[in-house]
Amino acid sequence: MNERKVAVFLFAVALLVPVPRVLAAQLVSKIEAGQYTVSDGALPFSAIRLAPTVQFELPHATLRARGSALISEQNLQLADGIVTGTFTSPTVYGVRAEMIGNASRAIDDRSLGTDQVDVQTRVHVLFHEHGGVWLGGGVARPWRVAVASQASVTDAGAWAKLGDALAKFGTATMTATFTNFSFTKIASVNDTGSASLSCASPVAPAANIAVRALFTETPGTGACERQSRFNDLEGSIRWELGALELTAATGYRFGDSYDVTPDSKRWTSGTATIWLNDRIALVGGGGRQPALPLRGIPARSYGMAGIELAYWPINKGGVPVSLPRATLVKGFEMHALPTGMHKLIIHVGGVETVDVMGDFSDWSPLTLVRRGRDLWELSVPLSYGMHQINVRVDGGPWMAPPGTPTMHDSFNGDVGLIVVAPPDKSAH
Amino acid sequence: MTCVSRGASRRPSLSLLWGAVALVLSGALPAVAQDPDPLSKLDPSSKFAVELLIDSANTLGLPSDYLRSTALQGIALKVDGKRIVVECRKKFNLLKTAHAILGSVGGEELKAGASVLYAGAKPNQLAPFKARQQNRNDLEAFTIWADLITRGVPSEEASSAITKLWQDGADDATFYGLWNNVQSDILKGLNPGAAFQNRIRETPGRPTANKVTPPEGQENQSSR
Structure with a gap:
């Protein structure tokens, strides 16, 4: 147990080490500390929760590691770690494929803990950056979860984004998801760490006459099993207005009555985040989270308050598909036109929109026009002088265009610098 | 009779048309006049503070668009808003410093000088740029200078080398070529200071006799 505490502590401390600016564009980290109250009695009434996250972003891939640990009375009660890799294809006519792989471990003080590996593929249809639908499917392989063996997961969903960063009422992102879990359920005393039982065992669920018919004795292993499935229907909304972020989710689980336990039938949760500056936020929330039987994590009710620290804030948009980064931009050119205008040319493929903004546009986004497979153009009036410019693709983060000198701007970002020569030298 | 009748029937239509035009214009003109000031998105106290700084810059003859931007x-x-005010105040002070050092140069040069100071150059390092040849601007030198400091090249080394190049009459293409080489080396994993020292040694102080076309630099730059 001490080793675990030390590991969590070191991980948290490691996140406090400032990240070199050169890496910052690809490395983000977050750590939360909060006071938790869990009402089901299975977990401590009061606990501190640490939830660090590290994320690396590449043009078509994201690697994220996040953890969560509930510590009470100097003991680690429940720890949950997950590493996620997401590979995203370029967008072709609004269609994007995504492959997601997860490897996770949950450590429960009351048992040995569980491991799970799952792989999922999704196909997204995007309606620019304002909405989309997706359909996905995959398999999950849990270990040390006595209650379930290999599972197949199918999901479908839709999302819509209203407003923008400059809108009076901010941005709201709504998501609806349907997920089907199909797996083999095995009779056991506990969900995790206990051996499977035979149907004849007096403590087996199948000993209950009402459910006995649902289970069958597997000839080879002698385990008491049944094919099981349930469905989750969940809706969420995320509203961002200035420094305030509100997130609410509600869900309903239905399926075989034996598998849908009363404590996981309906759930609702909400979180409010107020950013005091771009690195520190107050977080508060509560609600109920359903059990995750494949991972051996029980249902829990909670109320929490705490702070969130972000060294390099993770892009927290509620859009449920990873959007490509500006690092996809392959090239940037600027040409003086005889009319006194300047043509900006950006080379980037597999995206839906490309915007620029800078001092020349009073920092309002200007959308480029697609002129070819990976060619985007826009003519802007640029006067003599040094100008600042940023670019973004598909509504992602603003970044300095490649191939231009850059400097830090005033607001923790980088900005590209372009120089327009005096009129008599414009022939260069 | 028929014609009179037609004319009489058209008159009301014409009046209606003019009326509609007048209505549209009367609606459009105030709409243009009411085009909101982008600064009005700031909270009142921050807006007041920013406008105060802009007025002060105008009074001193400094390019206030730098602060507005x-x-x-x-x-x-x-x-x-409070953070924005802090940054505008910082930029205002940098403009004043650049003006005190560079003297009566154009607004664009002052803004570029302030940007170099913002990137991390020391005020006294700007002083050599006060003396300048006629029709020569230092925007490219300042841009590259700011970038090099941002990339981690030690400020003293970047400042002395850029100043030397500029005093030797290096043109925009030379500065851009130096930057291109240094950033390329840094991307390959070389330490910024070492990359800069390596490249500055092979950078000619003055433009070569057979002057090459400026690299696709500021007027035509490409990273492709």
Whole structure:
């Protein structure tokens, strides 16, 4: 147990080490500390929760590691770690494929803990950056979860984004998801760490006459099993207005009555985040989270308050598909036109929109026009002088265009610098 | 009779048309006049503070658009108003410093000088740029200088080398070529200071006799 505490502590401390600016564009980290109250009695009434996250972003891939640990009375009660890799294809006519792989471990003080590996593929249809639908499917392989063996997961969903960063009422992102879990359920005393039982065992669920018919004795292993499935229907909304972020989710689980336990039938949760500056936020929330039987994590009710620290804030948009980064931009050119205008040319493929903004546009986004497979153009009036410019693709983060000198701007970002020569030298 | 009748029937239509035009114009003109000031997205106290700084810059003959641009960028990025005021005040002080050192240069040069100071150059390092040849601007030198400091090249080394190049009459293409080589080496994993020292040694102080076409630099730059 001490080793675990030390590991969590070191991980948290490691996140406090400032990240070199050169890496910052690809490395983000977050750590939360909060006071938790869990009402089901299975977990401590009061606990501190640490939830660090590290994320690396590449043009078509994201690697994220996040953890969560509930510590009470100097003991680690429940720890949950997950590493996620997401590979995203370029967008072709609004269609994007995504492959997601997860490897996770949950450590429960009351048992040995569980491991799970799952792989999922999704196909997204995007309606620019304002909405989309997706359909996905995959398999999950849990270990040390006595209650379930290999599972197949199918999901479908839709999302819509209203407003923008400059809108009076901010941005709201709504998501609806349907997920089907199909797996083999095995009779056991506990969900995790206990051996499977035979149907004849007096403590087996199948000993209950009402459910006995649902289970069958597997000839080879002698385990008491049944094919099981349930469905989750969940809706969420995320509203961002200035420094305030509100997130609410509600869900309903239905399926075989034996598998849908009363404590996981309906759930609702909400979180409010107020950013005091771009690195520190107050977080508060509560609600109920359903059990995750494949991972051996029980249902829990909670109320929490705490702070969130972000060294390099993770892009927290509620859009449920990873959007490509500006690092996809392959090239940037600027040409003086005889009319006194300047043509900006950006080379980037597999995206839906490309915007620029800078001092020349009073920092309002200007959308480029697609002129070819990976060619985007826009003519802007640029006067003599040094100008600042940023670019973004598909509504992602603003970044300095490649191939231009850059400097830090005033607001923790980088900005590209372009120089327009005096009129008599414009022939260069 | 028929014609009179037609004319009489058209008159009301014409009046209606003119009326509609007048209505549209009367509606459009105030709409143009009411085009909101982007700074109005700031909270009142922050807006007042930014406008005060802009007025002060105008009074001193400093390019106030530098401050306005900073405020608008902050608004676009949804930055807190107080933070925007702090940054505008910082930029205002840098403009004053650049003006005190560079003297009566154009607004663009002052803004570029302030940007170099913002990147991390020391005020006394700007002093050599006060003396300048006629029709020569230092924007390219300042741009590259600011970038090099941002990339981690030690400020003293970047400043002395850029100053030397500029005093030797290096043109924009030379500065851009130096930057291109250094950033390329840094991307390959070389230490910024070492990359800069390596490349500055092979950079000619003056433009070569057979002057090459400027690299696709500021007027035509490409990273492809």
